[in-house]
């Protein structure tokens with residue numbers, strides 16, 4: 001999805017219904033609205049500056065959590081020890 | 091609890107389900123366990139316990155359904171029932187978080203942070219992880235499930251045994267708390283967090 005970062009000039013600076021809008025944006029980002037969300041999203045992002053900013057912040061948070069959170073390497077013997085416990089319990 | 095009476099799996103089927111549907115999730119399971127306990131040995135025990143239970147109750151698992159969600163639910167319940175009690179370090183409770191959490195079911199969407207998307211993107215993995223780990227366990231959990239593991243609201247509701255509306259509001263609160271912590275890092279790094287420069 002291409003979102004033009006520059007053209008904030010035409011957006012209104014006050015959001016009419018922050019609670020409804022932000023909840024909607026967050027549901028869209030969380031994939032809860034499926035395809036239906038996409039049209040609504042475009043409308044909001046084109047016309048409302050607070051929605052635009054909130055969306056990008058929320059998107060960035062999700063992105064860094066997904067990509068940057070340090071992963072803990074799984075101990076190599078864990079899978080084997082589980083299989084062994086299962087064997088012994090049979 | 092009324093168990094749905096399914097036909098019992100044969101020995102071969104049990105092994106096939108266990109190896110084919112359960113074991114592939116061991117990475118996610120271990121990371122979830124570690125983020126709950128912050129201890130390698132506890133995380134290992136928790137994952138082992140979970141797999142033992144999964145095997146013992148394998149007949150209540152419907153083959154081909156969401157094994158990962160099923161396993162996560164077992165792990166989360168084991169953590170609450172056993173590990174939370176005997177945890178080596180007493181649970182760090184952030185009273186402000188708990189208070190906000192229990193006092194209302196309505197979520198305040200008005201409270202906007204002045205954190206900027208750009209400064210979030212510039213943060214290091216360690217800063218993100220530390221901020222996440224600093225959250226109270228209930229908030230940490232929903233973020234792990236949603237953002238790190240990609241579960242849907244519906245799956246999270248089942249894993250956590252809470253209504254979908256509660257998933258949504260808890261997740262919203264959790265991310266707001268996370269933003270507050272990230273804002274602290276952003277400020278200490280000298281990123282611009284102000285609304286608008288004149």
Ligand SMILES: [Zn+2]
Pocket residue numbers: 014015016017018021044048049050051
């Ligand atoms: Zn708006």
